[in-house]
Amino acid sequence: MAKQFDIQQHVTDSIIEAIEAGTPPWRQPWTGSKAAAGFPLRSSGEPYRGINTLMLWLIAGKEGYASPYWFTFKQAKAAGGMVRRGEKSASVVYYNTIEREDEATGEEVKIPYMRGYRVFNADQIDGLPEEFYRPAVVESRDLGTSADPILDAFFAETGAQIETTEKAEAFYHPARDVIHMPPVSTFHDAGGYYATLAHETIHWTGHETRLDRLTKGRNRQAYAHEELVAEIGACMACIILGLTPDFGQSGAYVEGWLEALKGDKRFIFTAASAAQKAVDYITAHQIQQSAAA
Incomplete structure (x- = not known):
């Protein structure tokens, strides 16, 4: 029987590896030698949140991806693109709840659950509309030493x-x-x-x-x-x-x-x-x- 994939353990191991290497994912976007800083975005333009933000920062920094956009295989195909052969996907987490009847009370209760799924950065995909390949735009300000x-x-x-x-x-x-x-x-x-x-x-x-x-x-x-x-x-x-x-x-x-x-x-x-x-x-x-x- 195949061992069940533990998404929590996978994420934790990845973070530990990054910290031990001196490159935590929340530090990586500001090294100056990697992709532009910005929130990772779904194909719809909606920002990822929480742990998914950290994980995709980690991958983008490690691989040098400039685009903030991430797609599932099906989303890439629907947008007119094709994931290049040999490209490795990144793991992200989907959170939701399911309703079940409580055996003791007979009432419907919501039970939270999570599952992992795979995404690819736009830089791993050919044929997407041009706007998906643009680096994340981060406004900068020459602050100097004075208050802003x-x-x-x-x-x-x-x-x-x-x-x-x-x-x-x-x-x-x-x-x-x-x-x-x-x-x-x-x-x-x-x-x-x-x-x-x-x-x-x-x-x-x-x-x-x-x-x-x-x-x-x-x-x-x-x-x-x-x-x-x-x-x-x-x-x-x-x-x-x-x-x-x-x-x-x-x-x-x-x-x-x-x-x-x-x-x-x-x-x-x-x-x-x-x-x-x-x-x-x-x-x-x-x-x-x-x-x-």
Whole structure:
């Protein structure tokens, strides 16, 4: 009997391999030598979310794909293309629920499930319309070392309390519910400042009055999980803002990430999901603030 494919284990093993090689997928799009940064897109143009974003970043960075678009074999054929012979597919995850009758109560209950399926990047496919071969467009801004009023407004509209002192530390203080940042002038560039602020703002979303993520444990694994959530979430936020984050400070957490990943194959899934919820919270809050203005 053939061994059943374990999509969770496959994804976790891929992430571990990338971290051990020094190239986590959320870092890869900003190396400057790989494909342009941007969210991976379905053939319809809809962005992938959560763990699928990380996995497709990993493949795109490793293979140097410039296109953000991904197709199933059938979708490629329907669009007039053909996957080149010998090309290897990437694994992504489909989430859904099924309804079943609870034997004890007789009520219909929804049971979540996941399954893996295969996709190919547009760069692996011949004959697609020209627009699918264009690199992801990421707006850039020459920030220098000065504050950027547009980015300042973005973070101000989240509702987070941000205090600035001469103290050379960036952190979120859960008890006070305050983000502390050093002056922007002390950073090498403004991009690094806002990438750091994005990281701390993701932590801020975990407060008990918001997404209530920080009260779920204080052991080493919980700490590693929260830091991974903040790193992934900050990366996603930076893409939205057109920033190029500096992941140099992530090294201090890598050992904890690896230990937690190897101990629980679901770890990266829950971290990616929590990061997506945090980014959704920030952007939804922006929409609410704009509507109320």
